[in-house]
Amino acid sequence: MIAVTGATGQLGALVIQQLLLHVPAEQVVALVRNPAKAAEQLPAGIQIRAADYNDVNSLESALLGVTKLLLISSSEVGQRVVQHKNVVQAAKAAGVPYIVYTSILRADSTPIALGKEHLETERFIIDSGLAYTILRNGWYTENYTASIPAALQHGGLIGAAGEGRISSAARQDYAEAAAAVLVSNGHAGKIYELAGDDFYTLAEFAAELSRQTGQNVPYHNLTESEFRSALLGAGLPTWLAELLADADAGVEKGALFDESHQLGQLIGRATTPFGRVIGSAI
Numbered sequence: 380m381i382a383v384t385g386a387t388g389q390l391g392a393l394v395i396q397q398l399l400l401h402v403p404a405e406q407v408v409a410l411v412r413n414p415a416k417a418a419e420q421l422p423a424g425i426q427i428r429a430a431d432y433n434d435v436n437s438l439e440s441a442l443l444g445v446t447k448l449l450l451i452s453s454s455e456v457g458q459r460v461v462q463h464k465n466v467v468q469a470a471k472a473a474g475v476p477y478i479v480y481t482s483i484l485r486a487d488s489t490p491i492a493l494g495k496e497h498l499e500t501e502r503f504i505i506d507s508g509l510a511y512t513i514l515r516n517g518w519y520t521e522n523y524t525a526s527i528p529a530a531l532q533h534g535g536l537i538g539a540a541g542e543g544r545i546s547s548a549a550r551q552d553y554a555e556a557a558a559a560v561l562v563s564n565g566h567a568g569k570i571y572e573l574a575g576d577d578f579y580t581l582a583e584f585a586a587e588l589s590r591q592t593g594q595n596v597p598y599h600n601l602t603e604s605e606f607r608s609a610l611l612g613a614g615l616p617t618w619l620a621e622l623l624a625d626a627d628a629g630v631e632k633g634a635l636f637d638e639s640h641q642l643g644q645l646i647g648r649a650t651t652p653f654g655r656v657i658g659s660a661i
């Protein structure tokens with residue numbers, strides 16, 4: 380039985396769809412904090428079990444009988460180490476032999492602040508004694524296409540990534556990689572650095588957006604603190620403005636550039652070009 384946490388999230392839902400191409404629905408377990416929402420949203424026939432990262436008892440019973448567990452990192456930044464440790468401890472107590480975790484590209488050396496929680500989780504998993512695979516996911520291209528409406532409205536894209544190159548890929552690509560690892564053998568003990576086959580700077584992203592929309596959307600590069608202030612001014616909460624500004628500063632240092640092509644190798648095809656993700660978003 381293969382279980383997926385965060386199954387009501389955007390990545391988790393795609394992983395479930397992908398798993399169903401390979402395994403019978405009754406062998407797929409969606410671990411969710413809101414079973415009613417999951418039942419409305421997820422495919423029929425799969426098992427839905429309540430599992431809140433903050434509730435160790437629910438986690439342990441939800442994990443009974445699971446042979447492979449995908450722990451999709453929590454979206455609750457700042458609480459993730461405790462939450463992830465809860466899942467790993469519950470997996471051990473429930474007798475789950477194998478865990479796959481979605482981390483961040485080069486978690487052991489990334490300058491991006493988000494890396495700390497991921498690295499601590501990775502170490503906890505490795506030290507747990509469970510068989511494991513770490514999927515160090517680079518950025519989703521959708522992180523940037525989410526800014527397209529604001530960029531079109533204001534006639535410009537803002538960021539603080541300078542000339543930093545971004546090897547992002549579509550969420551679907553990462554979902555297929557996770558499913559591929561879960562339904563095939565030979566991945567235990569491996570740490571994969573996953574990123575897109577193509578790359579771009581934010582100026583190139585803006586140029587492609589301009590080309591596809593026929594609207595001039597130049598890229599305006601700001602300092603990290605100017606970008607954080609602009610995001611706060613646009614109404615983002617402080618933690619998110621800081622996170623995004625810090626991530627762009629990391630991009631400028633090359634944190635999201637990668638030429639290993641491990642993602643394309645895992646999914647058996649080239650990753651989705653960023654221009655195609657832009658095309659789907661506009």
Ligand code: NAP
Pocket residue numbers: 384385386387388389390391411412413430431432433451452453454455462481516517518519522
């Ligand atoms: P998402 O759509 O925000 O999904 C997050 C999932 O985490 C949701 O299913 C959410 O459940 C679940 N969750 C949050 N707190 C929980 C808790 N206490 N107990 C149980 N489940 C909980 O994020 P995504 O796009 O699928 O991405 C998956 C993860 O990758 C994110 O959580 C984040 O750690 C990371 N991420 C990566 C990138 C990237 O570019 N690589 C970008 C953004 C995020 P509900 O549906 O109940 O809210």
